[in-house]
Amino acid sequence: MNAFEANFDGLVGPTHHYGGHSFGNVASTGNAGQLANPKAAALQGLAKMKALADLGYRQGVLPPQERPAVWALRQVGFVGTDPEVLLAAAQAAPQLLSTLSSASSMWTANAATVSPSADTADGRVHFTVANLQNKYHRSIEHAQTARSLRAIFSNAAHFAVHDALPMHPAFGDEGAANHTRFCHDYGAAGVELFVYGRRHWGGTTEPQRYPARQTLEASEAVARLHGLSAECTVYAQQNPAVIDAGVFHNDVIAVGNRNVLFCHQQAFVEQQAVYHELDSKMGGGLTVIEVPTAEVGVEDAVRSYLFNSQLLDAGNGRMRLAVPEECRKQSAVWAYLQALERQGRIAEVLVFDLKQSMQNGGGPACLRLRVALTEAEATAVNPKVWLNDELHARLTDWVEIHYRDRLGVADLADPQLLLEVRTALDELTRILGLGSIYPFQYGGTGLS
Template sequence: MNTVDNMNTQDVREVNFDGLIGPTHNYSGLSFGNLASARNAQLCSNPQAAALQGLAKMRRLLTQGYTQGFMPPQQRPQLETMRQLGFTGSDQQIINQLYKRNPRLLSMVYSASPMWAANAATVTPSTDSGDGLVHFTPANLLTTPHRAMEAQATTHSLRTIFNNAKHFKVHAPLPSNNLFADEGAANHSRLCQHYGKRGIAMFAYGRDGIDSGDQPSRFPARQTRLASEAVARSHGVNDDYALFCRQHPVAIDTGAFHNDVVAVANGPVLFFHQLAFATDDFATIKQQLAEQFAFMPLSVNHKDVPLEDAIKSYLFNSQLLAAPNGDMTKMHLIAPSECAENTAVSRYLNTLVQDEKQPIRTIEFVDVRESMSNGGGPACLRLRVVLNEQQRAAVNPAFMLTDAKITALEQWVKKHYRDKLLPDDLADPSFYTESLEALNALTDLLQLESFYPFQQTSTL
């Protein structure tokens, strides 16, 4: 038996590590299958507002008694990939070449997509792993070129944040092979009776890998079952506690490029759309979950909330939280403000909280419109990590938030971020300098030395 199975359940918390939105946040429409990304491509973005909205959400959780951390933005522009493709010269010369020859490549190297920390990695808590460590596998994100560039820097970030080998193990990303396409925690749910007890890892996938099966016809299925199985295996998850469920092709074709667009879980609750999962597959999954604990599936009927409305509003990309003390009977839903503005979704949520047979007692709407316009809601912005007291103490304190640190980060954003950014601005030499200066100031604020690659080679 895992030695941590019997730990005090009150000692264990789910900690949200939100992605701190970077200064190059822009709308380039790079994510095929993400309807919001395509709809807002080439519009003017507001990096300052985006980062402040994200920090405001983090502050809300902190104020309510939740433990909150963050993941830093990655260095952008990321030009190493372009050098591998034969572009030469100084950084600014390469930027000029990209702008003249292929502006889409310029958008790619400036993408701020690491902000969506739900895609950073898949996490297995120590209660569920084979060796009693908290395991992380950074996602390779190889389905979309602008996100495939993230894996190496994500690995570096995770190894910096969770830098104590007595408690944490950060694996390398899975091989960059189409059979093992991995999108991280956006396609992974953990269900349990209490945080401190062994849980069930539920992996959602769009295609097997080798045997494609019933595929969506409009948009690609990003996650493979082979990738999910590899993550579970490397984390030492017992076969009896790992379940694999296929995403419904209709959901993917309607715009649910990740499963967290149509389903969210916490504790014993799985809150999901009727068309989130392949029907036959999911019937077996529900039975297996019910055999393990008091599983509570909350299915939203397509007649009550059409799939199109669920995806447009990002209803299921809400953060589903236990009470700050871990009480699973008084859950809290943090939903994007778009849910309050959608007639069908708003009506459903009003009915939901009146149903005392289910544990979601309160709903709070947050403004993350800059992220939403690029296809990411409240849940996309955070990576969930279940930690006991000793593990929380072992996290690099630079990445744990206090009210004072959030205020300092807000001041940093206001000083260094633009409030308007158009696609053509990416070619501006001053924007290149501003972006790196912002990251340099961030590492000063966090007292990190040579965190970013440019700091190891530049005198900026």
């Protein structure tokens, strides 16, 4: 069956700032307090989307969430009008206001886990929204994520969008950042690799410095919800030592596409056994590009986000690699990438300036949710979210009009900022044909 992999990138939201909320994410905590440029961040993301669309990849757009999350401030006791709530929070709990203003939903690799119809029991594309329960600023995203996904993938004959798993440490789920699908053809049955950091009910060695955010129990639950067979699932434990080195998700140490796995030598526990199981369940043909520690250390991999790159099918069994500019600035990383090109193991390395996102702890792979679709399923997607020249131009104008080019933590209490955000999102829902998906549009609380 004719099928392809589409990338759905998150638009960076108007409250993009450096709050340092993500313990375990070295870039996030290291850049806390710096001034951010939301306009530049959004335009950088759009430029990457456009470049890949121009290369022939199917590119979709996912909307940002409404922030500051005034409804969440009300949940914890702040009262009054919206401006009064913001002012009171800024005075009494400025870090909380910053937390509830995070634009982290731009990293749509954490939006959900996706299984294509070729793998699922009912022949539909399944999404399970990530609960992101390990970090408060992200744990409030799931209800809006579900609304957004259901507005885009609304055809129940083709798509099933599951609510997030229970909000409990046993089911800590970080979405596609800890999931990779391997196949010989996008339209044929594949093998889905679920990577976890710990088993909640015992049996694993856990990191000592930073938390392991994904549990085996969550990965198994997602596989059940999607109707995946044992023959098409592999569970691998992330190396706890690399989590302690700042590898907070598997997509910071490994990336895969079709039959290719590009990963670091220290990515997994019992790494050779993981390779063997993947290859066996694929029926052979797995290609592993393993980066030796001697050539690129884990620290350099984390600093450059080498593995938080997009591995893109270039046709004829070859792959492109879309990396952040930071890879070119790390000499060991850049030397390794140039060697991959010379050897023909990677057809082309594409470099993107994503500085605003990178400084908050997310690179090219964090910004996109991959969805393998047949042509019939693609036709059933909300057509207005597919990026083309016209939509790119319109979204660029939208960003230029509505986004600030300078934002610090102190600016989050400005009632005008909340008005700017709501005005922008109201217009965006019309541009993308999403309907009223935000609580301020339909008088909801944001909780469901």
